[in-house]
Amino acid sequence: MASVVGDGTWSVALAAAFGLSIGGAAGLLAGRWHLRANAAANQRLQTLLTKAERVAQLGIGERDLKSGQSHWSSEFHAILGLVPGQVAPSQELFLDTIHPVDRAAVEASLHQVRTTMRPVEKNFRIVRPSGEIRIVHGRAEISRDAAGVPVRLDAIIQDVTERKRLEDELDGLIRELWRSNEELEQFAYVASHDLRQPLRVVGSYVSLMEEELQGNLNGDAQEYMAFVRDGVRRMDRLINDLLTYSRVGRIATDKQVSMCRALDAAIADLQFEIEDSGGAVRILGELPSVLGDESELERLFQNLIGNAVKYRSPDRPPLIEVGCKDLGEAWKVVVTDNGIGIPAEHAERVFGIFQRLHARNEFDGTGVGLAIAKKIVERHGGTIWVEPSDGEGASLSFTWPKVIEPSEVPLAI
Amino acid sequence: MGEKDTRDVLLIEDDSGDAGLVKIAIRRSHHLCRLHHVMDGQEAMAFLRRQVGHADAPRPDLILLDLNLPGRNGHEVLEEIKADSLLRMIPVVILSTSGAERDIKTAYMLGANSYVSKPMDVEAFTAAIHSIQDFWFGIAQLPK
The missing domain is CATH 3.30.565.10 (Histidine kinase-like ATPase, C-terminal domain)
Structure with a gap:
C-alpha cells in the first residue's frame, strides 16, 4: 500500500488548469449550492462546474455548521463509491467510508479545521462499498458569513489513486536509476584504479628490461618491445577515455x-x-x-x-x-x-x-x-x-x- | 655520514611489481635509505607497533602508503596511524594509482601529509620517488 502523505499539488494544478487561484477555485466550486437564486442565469455555470468536477474527479461537499446538514455533489458520492439519493450525506457516513487505519487522522484534521479555522489538506484511503480501496486527497476549510461567524465547512476531495500509483512507479524508477548510477561510479573507480595498476607495472618493467638489455636487443626484439610499449600506452588512453565517457553528467x-x-x-x-x-x-x-x-x-x-x-x-x-x-x-x-x-x-x-x-x-x-x-x-x-x-x-x-x-x-x- | 643519517622508509604496498619500482627508485637515489616493505595494513600496524615478527623494527622516518590494500584499505590504515599518538608524527605520503577526487579528499581529511598519484611511466615514477625523498629528507625538518 502506498504511504499516505499530504501535499497540495493537485489543487495547484487544478487551479492553474482552470485559471483560478486555489482559494477562488474552492470557494467557487463549493459555492455551487448557493447559486440557485438566479437559476436561468446560473444554469451554464452549473453545467460547467459539474463537468469540471467530473473531469478533475473532484467532489465537493459542505456541512452547515448550525443545522449539521451535509450536501455532497454527485462526484463526491462517486469518489466514495456511493449513489446520490441512495444515501443520506453526513459527516458520520463520510468518516465511515475512510479506511480504519486513516480514520483517526482524518477526524483529527477535521477537528483541527474547526479549532484553528485554517484550511487542512490530507491524503487518506477510503473503502468503497465494493471493498475497493482508493487514495483520496482532501481539503477542508471553514467559510464565514458577512459578520465573520463560521457558518460552513467546505470540503473538496479528489481521487488520486492513479496518480499515487504513477508516483510510486516513478519513485521505483528513480531508485533504480540511482542504483545503476552508483554501480557506474563504482565501475569508473575500478577502471581508474584496478585496471591501470597492472598496466603501469607492465609498462614500467618493459622500460626497465630495455634498460638492462641496452645494446643487446636485436632488430626484432626491439620491434617487439615497441609493440608492448605502444599497447600499454593505448590501453592507458582507452581506460582514460572510457572514464571520461562514463563521467559525463555525473559531476x-x-x-x-x-x-x-x-x-x-x-x-x-x-x-x-x-x-x-x-x-x-x-x-x-x-x-x-x-x-x-x-x-x-x-x-x-x-x-x-x-x-x-x-x-x-x-x-x-x-x-x-x-x-x-x-x-x-x-x-x-x-x-x-x-x-x-x-x-x-x-x-x-x-x-x-x-x-x-x-x-x-x-x-x-x-x-x-x-x-x-x-x-x-x-x-x-x-x-x-x-x-x-x-x-x-x-x-x-x-x-x-x-x-x-x-x-x-x-x-x- | 654516520648510521643515523640512514633513513628508514616503510612501504605499505600489496603489489610486488609496484613495490619493486619503489625499491629500484630508492636504490638509485642519492639518499641513504633502508626500505621496509609490508604487504597489508595489519602487517603495517604490527611493524609500527613492534609487535609479533617485528619486535626489532625501527621507527620509520617516512611512510609510503598505497590505498588499494587487501583487507583494511589504505584510508583505514591512515586513520589508524593518525589516531595513534606515538605514530601520528610520522609523515605519511599516499602513493596511489587513483587520481579520484574523493580518494584525495578523504586522504587529506584523515591527515595524510601528501598525496602522490603514481605516474604511468617508469622515469616519471622514479622522479616522483626522488622528489619525495628530496623534500622529506632534504628540505623538511623531521622529529628526531
Whole structure:
C-alpha cells in the first residue's frame, strides 16, 4: 500500500488548469449550492462546474455548521463509491467510508479545521462499498458569513489513486536509476584504479628490461618491445577515455553558460594543434548563452574542433567554421570543416564508443571523442548528427534546448 | 655520514611489481635509505607497533602508503596511524594509482601529509620517488 502523505499539488494544478487561484477555485466550486437564486442565469455555470468536477474527479461537499446538514455533489458520492439519493450525506457516513487505519487522522484534521479555522489538506484511503480501496486527497476549510461567524465547512476531495500509483512507479524508477548510477561510479573507480595498476607495472618493467638489455636487443626484439610499449600506452588512453565517457553528467553542475566562452576555451586548449596544422577557426555570428555544464560544453567543442583539425585533408590547412541558428525552442550549432569528410554510410557509426573509421597508422585515437560529444549533447536534451555532405569536408550539427527561466513560464492568475 | 643519517622508509604496498619500482627508485637515489616493505595494513600496524615478527623494527622516518590494500584499505590504515599518538608524527605520503577526487579528499581529511598519484611511466615514477625523498629528507625538518 502506498504511504499516505499530504501535499497540495493537485489543487495547484487544478487551479492553474482552470485559471483560478486555489482559494477562488474552492470557494467557487463549493459555492455551487448557493447559486440557485438566479437559476436561468446560473444554469451554464452549473453545467460547467459539474463537468469540471467530473473531469478533475473532484467532489465537493459542505456541512452547515448550525443545522449539521451535509450536501455532497454527485462526484463526491462517486469518489466514495456511493449513489446520490441512495444515501443520506453526513459527516458520520463520510468518516465511515475512510479506511480504519486513516480514520483517526482524518477526524483529527477535521477537528483541527474547526479549532484553528485554517484550511487542512490530507491524503487518506477510503473503502468503497465494493471493498475497493482508493487514495483520496482532501481539503477542508471553514467559510464565514458577512459578520465573520463560521457558518460552513467546505470540503473538496479528489481521487488520486492513479496518480499515487504513477508516483510510486516513478519513485521505483528513480531508485533504480540511482542504483545503476552508483554501480557506474563504482565501475569508473575500478577502471581508474584496478585496471591501470597492472598496466603501469607492465609498462614500467618493459622500460626497465630495455634498460638492462641496452645494446643487446636485436632488430626484432626491439620491434617487439615497441609493440608492448605502444599497447600499454593505448590501453592507458582507452581506460582514460572510457572514464571520461562514463563521467559525463555525473559531476556536472548545470547553470547559465556562454557558448562563446566555452568555444574560446576549447580553441585555447587546441591552440598548439591548430597552429601546427596551419589552420583556423572562424566563428560566424553570435553564440548564445545556454543552460549546461561549462566544462562539458567546453569538452564538446574541444572534441568537435579537435576532430576537424585531426581529420584534415593533406592538401589544405584546416578551416573550421562554427555557426549557430535559432530554431525557436532550441539552438542549432554547426561545426563545418574542409577535411577528409565522413562517408554517408558511417554517419551514424561515428558516434559509437571505441568506433574508428581509420587505421591507427593513418589517424591515431581511441574512437571515444564523438561518443563523448553525443553523450554530452543528449544529456542536455539535444541531438547530434552528421550533416549530409556532397563535397569535401564534414559538417556536424547539434541542438541545444533553450533555457526557460521559471519567471518566463506564464502563470495563471 | 654516520648510521643515523640512514633513513628508514616503510612501504605499505600489496603489489610486488609496484613495490619493486619503489625499491629500484630508492636504490638509485642519492639518499641513504633502508626500505621496509609490508604487504597489508595489519602487517603495517604490527611493524609500527613492534609487535609479533617485528619486535626489532625501527621507527620509520617516512611512510609510503598505497590505498588499494587487501583487507583494511589504505584510508583505514591512515586513520589508524593518525589516531595513534606515538605514530601520528610520522609523515605519511599516499602513493596511489587513483587520481579520484574523493580518494584525495578523504586522504587529506584523515591527515595524510601528501598525496602522490603514481605516474604511468617508469622515469616519471622514479622522479616522483626522488622528489619525495628530496623534500622529506632534504628540505623538511623531521622529529628526531
